Amino acid sequence: MDGIIERIYGAAVDPAGWQDVIDALGAHYPEGHGTLLNHDLSLGDGSFTVVSSNWHPDWVGKYNQHFARVNPWLRNLPRRPVGLAVPAEYMLDRAELKKSEFFADFLRPQNMVTGIGVTIHQDRERFLAVSYLLPDREDDRVTRDVSLLQQLAPHFRRAMQINHRLERANIEGAAAEMVLDQLATGFILLNAAGRAVFFNRSAERMLHQEDGIHLERDGTVQSLDARLAVCVSRVLEQSDEPAQEVAGALRIARPSGQPAWSVLVVPMIPRMGAIEAMRGMAAILISEEGRKSSVTADLASAFGFSMAEARVLERLVEGRSVTEAAGELQISVGTARVHLRNMFAKLGGGRQSELIRLVLSHPLWMIRRE
Structure with missing residues (x-):
């Protein structure tokens, strides 16, 4: 059990790990076929997102191309509370199941008649579930199968929540980086230690010139003008609270004789609900006088x-x-x-x-x- 839970949280930060999770859990259901499936009731369609290794690819293709639309169990997804593991008969009486095309042409040819499942995420009419199709078995065996899935359900849900949060963060981060790369102003993000953790294209070009401002090997932004280090230190000290004035506004002369750099050092104050790691950070904005x-x-x-x-x-x-x-x-x-x-x-x-x-x-x- 501990090994499966460890794999689940591994998949939380690396979605490619869900394959390993489904296969590891499948060892507890050796006669079954496992899947992480999605289904959209508004579209009446879905697919197997991840399947255990013992699935034949032909059956996976048939499900995704056709049988997802005629799966009678999934029509009743709203009746199954998120996080509750249940046997297939909770979703649909077996006698009714046996009258369906899904049973006759998909389950029976694979010697499957039942299953267990748990919804781990719901977004309006879109559902994500962990499910195992199984051959017929005794009631006490079904109870044990459902019990194991129920023990894992909270971990599945937390891991999927982490997946979604990281996905949103990655999208937002990529969008922010794309916008910052369009700025004529150089943008450098500093961590609490004053080391650069990100800079846009304009900042990269400016630092590469080493003309009054440059990047040291330890990641700190340095200048012949000692005021820059003082400003950075002062702003980082106040970065947890809004500043009354911009402490880091200054102009830095360039040895080349080109127009001076206009430099602004500001604390990065996270919005409500932002990750704690954003606290204590600062940004340096650099523009070339007379260029803009x-x-x-x-x-x-x-x-x-x-x-x-x-x-x-x-x-x-x-x-x-x-x-x-x-x-x-x-x-x-x-x-x-x-x-x-x-x-x-x-x-x-x-x-x-x-x-x-x-x-x-x-x-x-x-x-x-x-």
């Missing part, structure tokens, strides 16, 4: 800001401080702060870091502007 065209009008239109407010915001997002933004725009620092307060009022927030994160997550900032 102005998005002032886009910002004004997207968020309902005035052009004056949007001009201040664009510079803050690119890494300038309020004082630096005011200087570039040739306005007083007080005026720049008034624009900032007006933007807070329009969006219902009160933190510069929240304002910048909102802009960075907006599609207009994710369009590559060369």
Whole structure:
């Protein structure tokens, strides 16, 4: 039993392991044919997702091509509670089964007349179940067969839940990576130790230049400007709580004489329900001054800001401080702060870091502007 449970949780993180699970469980039902099957009642169709090795491929093909649609047991799936292992007769009286095409042309030629099964996942009218088709057997044998499957049912369910969560995470992760690779802004994700665990294509290009910013062999992002290490350390320390101001906004000169890097270091604050591993992480965003065209009008239109407010915001997002933004725009620092307060009022927030994160997550900032 312990060996089967170990295999089940192995399949939780590697779906290819379900084949091993079905085969290992089949050793307890040597006369039976096991399967992990799916069925959609709204379509009236389904298939064997995984089958034990003793199935003949021809019968698997026949089931998936035709007999899934005429399997009378599965019409009654809603009556079987998720996680409850039952004999086939719970689903349909055997006398009724024997009147069916499914029995005459699928079960009887394989010397099968009954079975056991448990639904391990249900999504509206879509069901996923572990099932074993069996020859006729004594009642006490059926009871033992069902009891074993019932003991394993909670583990099957937990493993399938993990499968689905990981699948969603993989899809979301792939989508996020694809979006980040479209950014003209370099994006570097740091773990709690300050080591890079991901960087997009733009960041890879920037780091490869080793022109003011580079990646060390230990995975840390380093610069001739000591302020970067200080900013990263400060932001990682505050990454569990929203920052009042963006602690890591700075400009880094490039030895090549090219325009300076605009650098923004921000804490990664996980959304409600996010995995705990996201806590304590930070991101470095790097842009090349003068390379990206102005998005002032886009910002004004997207968020309902005035052009004056949007001009201040664009510079803050690119890494300038309020004082630096005011200087570039040739306005007083007080005026720049008034624009900032007006933007807070329009969006219902009160933190510069929240304002910048909102802009960075907006599609207009994710369009590559060369």
